[in-house]
Amino acid sequence: EDDTLAAQDTPIITSRSMMVGDARRDSYRSQEGDGVTFDTDRNESETNSVRPGGLNISQVSREQAQSAARRSRVRSDEETLALSVADAGLNAFGCVFVEMWTMSDDGTKLTRPSGGHWMDPSFALSLPDVLLIEKAWELDREARDCPLGAGLAGTLAEEASSGARHVHWRQIKSLMTDPFVQRGSGKRMERFFDLGIGLVAAVPFSFQDHSGIVIYFSRSTANVKLLRAASNERYLIASADLIGASFSIRKARNECAELRKSMYQEAIKKVRKELFNKKRSIASVVLNPNRMAELKKLREREAAQDQNVDLRRVDKFAVKLAKKIYKLGKRGLKRANNSRRKWRGAKLHGPPRQSFSDCLFTFTGAFLTMLTLLKIAISIQTDSNFDFLGNWYSSTLCIVYALTPAPVGQPRQILAAHLWNMLVGLACRQIPTGGFNEFMESSGASPGTDYGMPLIWRQSLAVALGISGQAYIGIIHPPATGLSFTFASGPQYSWGTMLSVMMADFVVIVMSMMILNLSEKKQYPLYWLGLGWGGSGGSIGFVRNKAKSIRRAVSNVTNSARGSKGEESV
Secondary structure, three states, rough: OOHHHHHHHEEOOOOOOHHOOOOHHHOOEEOOEEEEEOOOOOOOOOOOEEEOOOOOOOOHHHHHHHHHHHOOOOOOHHOOOOHHHHHHHHHOOOEEEEEEEEOOOOOOHHHHHOOOEOOOHHHHOOOOHHHHHHHHHHHOOOOOOOOOEHHHHHHHHHHHOOOOOOOOOEHHHHHHHOOEEEOOOHHHHHHHHHHHEEEEEEEEEEOOHHHHHHHHEEOOOOHHHHHOOOHHHHHHHHHHHHHHHEEEEEEEEOOOOOHHHHHHHHHHHHHHHHHHHHHHHHHHHHHHHHHHHHHHHHHHHHHHHHHHHOOOOOOHHHHHHHHHHHHHHHHHHHHHHHHHHHOOOOOOOOOOOOOHHHHHHHHHHHHHHHHHHHHHHOOOOOOHHOOOOHHHHHOOOOHHHHHOOOOOOOOHHHHHHHHHHHHHHHHHOOOOEEEHHHHHHHHHOOOOOOOEEEEHHHHHHHHHHHHHHHHOOOOOHHHHHHHHHHHHHHOOOOOOHHHHHHHHHHHHHHHHHHHOOOOOOOOOOOOOOOOOOOOHHHHHHHHHHHHHHHHHHOOOOOHHHHHHHHHOOO
């Protein structure tokens, strides 16, 4: 009983106090709810007085301790992530909904973790009817897993992860009309569009062993210029980093918690053993300074022994190298195993067939356009400098008439991709051609031997440069890649053929516009240059803004130069 009374004014031994130090019991009286409840009912004159059996603590210190106790409240992983996501959405311009998607361990699907979503309640309540409000909160509640490259999250994750890290903007309407976009289950794109959400910004993240994407949703009527402002995009990237770190820290935090738990359990075992051997109470052990000093020295000796074991390692570099090799090997095996799982497919539904009327419309347009191209090709065969083949456009007509909304079939893609691949083919054709032996050997050949690259190598190089260049510039048009192979193969196609191909491109585009726009279901083209956004004036607005920026920069340089000359003259 005496030990119990004496222990009331002694440090409390807890799992955390054993790790970071002791906590005085007289700093608080009881713990309730989310923090510590202090005795603050004393007046100002008692603030600096010494409580019986306690410490002299000022009012400011007690308030600071209360605040620290509230911040130290244990939060679940879901709550921590939800706070980060909500903060990102509240401070981003025009954002009404935020989602976080993470890649599964086997790399086969994207999952929205619990707490990884937030919807602006004012946006949901501002919808015109109850059905839309319920649909909005249903989107916030539920999200099915989706494979990479399918659905809204999968498509954005695949597009945003390619190239340099930046904010990847897309319009939901363009994704809905693109036949190359795999919808996935749930029709989330259509449901978002029904709510008036039309713009999405995707930012990828990767921390430790976790990767994923953060998606910011905005209304269709939001100011695109402010959405894409440099300050707002910097905030979106920083918020994605914070959200990704909040999720990725879980594994390391759980490991630290397990370590503290094991150390605490080990300390408890030692105390129990001491009590069992000498029949003492916990309070008597704690209040005995000599015994506490012995326990402290014992702990120091154990730590020194562990350190000595580490110091006895002869070759630390070899150990680090072995760990690195093991880590890389483990990662490689994991990637190979994940690749094997992906062979099974994502079990998605294939694209639907088109109606008979649409197919009849496609047949008419493709027939008339191909007939015109073949007639042009036959007419200019008399001049070999301008010769081209009409069958080069077979695949192009398939995309334009059967997949009209596809980005790869728009005028910018057709013209730019054809021009790029022809230039690549002409450039690769300048590489000298020789046999395989001449390519591999540098001596011992006869004086008349032609050294150079084998033809199949040159053709493969042209195709590879054509495809990768289209992807990098953003002008992918798959049928155009054949031109890089053709122009690299033989000398019969030259600059005159390029003019003929450009003329044929204009014929295809003009005829497609005339025929496709007669349909009530189709529109061609969806864009010409595709440089700007509808809310900011499109491509013309983009060019104007760039011109203004250039003029402003030139003016600033000119003014600074005049100012420096004036200072020199003075």
